[in-house]
Amino acid sequence: MRGLILAFQFLTRIPTVELQDFKKEELASAAVWFPVVGLTIGLLLLLIAELGLSVSPLLAGLLVMLLWLGISGGLHLDGAADLADALGAAHRDPQRLLAVMKDPHTGAFGVMAIVAILVTKLVAVSSLLASPSITLWTLLLIPAWARLGAIYWSQTLDPLGPGRAEDFVWQLTKNSYRLWGMMLFVCSLFFVSLLFALSAILSLCLWRLYLQWRLGGMSGDCLGAGIEYSECAMLLAALLI
Numbered sequence: 001m002r003g004l005i006l007a008f009q010f011l012t013r014i015p016t017v018e019l020q021d022f023k024k025e026e027l028a029s030a031a032v033w034f035p036v037v038g039l040t041i042g043l044l045l046l047l048i049a050e051l052g053l054s055v056s057p058l059l060a061g062l063l064v065m066l067l068w069l070g071i072s073g074g075l076h077l078d079g080a081a082d083l084a085d086a087l088g089a090a091h092r093d094p095q096r097l098l099a100v101m102k103d104p105h106t107g108a109f110g111v112m113a114i115v116a117i118l119v120t121k122l123v124a125v126s127s128l129l130a131s132p133s134i135t136l137w138t139l140l141l142i143p144a145w146a147r148l149g150a151i152y153w154s155q156t157l158d159p160l161g162p163g164r165a166e167d168f169v170w171q172l173t174k175n176s177y178r179l180w181g182m183m184l185f186v187c188s189l190f191f192v193s194l195l196f197a198l199s200a201i202l203s204l205c206l207w208r209l210y211l212q213w214r215l216g217g218m219s220g221d222c223l224g225a226g227i228e229y230s231e232c233a234m235l236l237a238a239l240l241i
Contacts (some may be wrong), residue, residue: 003029011037011147013073026059033153035180038144039150041071045139049129060124064119064139079224080117081110082137087214087222098161101221114200119227124235137191141200145184145234146227149204151177155227158217192238199237203230 005016006028032097048067052060069077076080082101090097106114128134181201188197205227211218 004033006030007033008040009039011075012041012071014040014071032176032180034147034151035144035184038139039067041143042140044071045143046136049125049136049139054130057130058126060129061122064125064129065122068143069118070119076116076224076227077117079221080113080228081106082111082221083225097215098219101219112189113225117232120232121235124232124239127239128222128235133236135192137187138196138234141184141188141192142231142234142238145163145188145200145204147231148177148180148184148232149207149226150203150223151180153211153218153223155209157211157222160215160217160219160222193241195241196234196238199241200234203233203237206233 002019005019008014008016009019010030011034045064045067048063049060052063073212083101085103085107086097088099089100089107125139128138129136185197185201188200204226206228211222215222
């Protein structure tokens, strides 16, 4: 139970009970609960979507996007912005890349990344909610898939340097994320479609391949950016398939 509480505290701004005698080593036990956090986020998004749909799909999309942002406190968007700034300024210099990612200021590339992600989510969610042929299970499952991705990327890529991501690298076995992957795949298959299930897996694999090719590893910012970009990819895939 402590691991579940820590997972919510790490990934969201949802109020939880305060843990006593916290030890850094306990963070490793939290990672296995990331998909549960994602499902909880998805459920909250569904509830706010239903409220907004009583007025219009566009309003529902806006409410969903704002709640999505508020639940995480912008944590993953911050990672996407830091990574975008680093990639734009590093010119393939690994040390420069890490230095820029640690810089608390947001540059032009980071702002563009944030705007692109938010606009993509607003348009995609509004279009999804306006389509009678797309099940709302999609919105429930996407946050869970993305947070499963954080486990997958951290377990299959080398850390770029010391940081929060290394706190979660993470005394887990491969069976941990594989079991969650199987469960989410079955849910996606039965409640959405085979193509959506495959597109979810593909989005996680493509981000891993990109990080391996472009950076040779991962950091906490890379995990946060991956959550945002894979969510966008799955939303767009849900509309296109």
